[in-house]
Amino acid sequence: MIEAPQNDADRDFLLVFDGDCAFCSTWVERLESGLPRFPRTIPSQWADLDALGLTRDDVARYAWFVTPTHQYAGHLAFSAILRMQPSFALRLAGNLLATPPFSWAATVGYRLIALNRHRLPGGTPACRMPRPDAA
Secondary structure (H helix, E strand, C coil): CCCCCCCHHHCCCEEEECCCCHHHHHHHHHHHHHCCCCCEEEECCCCCHHHHCCCHHHHHHCCEEECCCCEEECHHHHHHHHHCCCCHHHHHHHHHHCCCCHHHHHHHHHHHHHHHCCCCCCCCHHHCCCCCCCC
């Protein structure tokens, strides 16, 4: 189980997201205001990625939940945040999102949302995922 940040000593929990994406920023704000426990947040553009052990490619593809001992990407980041909530129902949902076959569906769902976030409500052209370099 993920230990929730409870005080200043636990402020090492961090959610890294695409701050240029209006869709992502909107959902981070909604989750932050709607969940009882939520990590600190930082746009990937402001984060010291080297210190977090992340690359530009990592943060271009996924949101990241970083703890002192783990890094969770994409749907697993959301799952980890749900697993630190006081509500049994939210913790259960978080565990299901990390368990096959639910995790398989969550992987596909996260990828579809990430690829189409510029088309979703609140999305802008800045939300478009970068194309892989043609080699």
